[in-house]
Amino acid sequence: MLKGVPSILSPELLKVLMEMGHGDELVIGDGNFPGASMAQRLVRSDGNSVPALLDAIMRFFPLDTFVGHPVGLMAVVPGHDYKPVIWDEYRSIIQKYEPFTDFEYIERFAFYERAKTAYAILTSSETALYANIILKKGVVQE
Template structure:
């Protein structure tokens, strides 16, 4: 056991967060996301929500301050300006950073290039977010 580590973060996920470098991206995905077919290493957090996962991850992962939007969600198909309730929750969890949105298939393409994907048990639609890792300043 370790102090101050959210208990939902598995050893594999902790290793992944530590191994990522500046500019690497990680996807937190809902239960419907085609994670295993995209290519990056996929870790599962079945039974854990995407919001709980995001809250745990951002306690440890610095977001990139050198890009305008270090976090991106998937746009609602046919309604690119819609903001699903879960996306609004994501924004409250990272208030110092603007969250961008990406068209569905462009989101899949970007996710395919990510360092890793964390597939959660999230059942709310559009519960997907890509985070860009930043640096820890001195």
């Protein structure tokens, strides 16, 4: 154990976050996301929600300021009359740690293709629909 590190961040996840470089992407998948079949590196976080993981990660994770949208969400499938309220929670969490304007909304199958090239996929037990999120890592500026 270390001081100040949220216990939700496993040693495996911390290692992956430390290994990532500028421009690398981390996918945090909900409980329905097919992470195991897509991941180059799979980190499981069973029993945890995406908002709890996102909040813990964003304490340490710089977003890429050189791209228009360093955060991507899986867009609602056309014709599915659903408004993901979890997205408002994501916005609130991210804004606590980073200047942030808006999400990139990525069509479902395009999201899957992008996830296949991500540095790592973190799976959760999140039950909310459309709760998948991609974070593009920036640089630490101190």
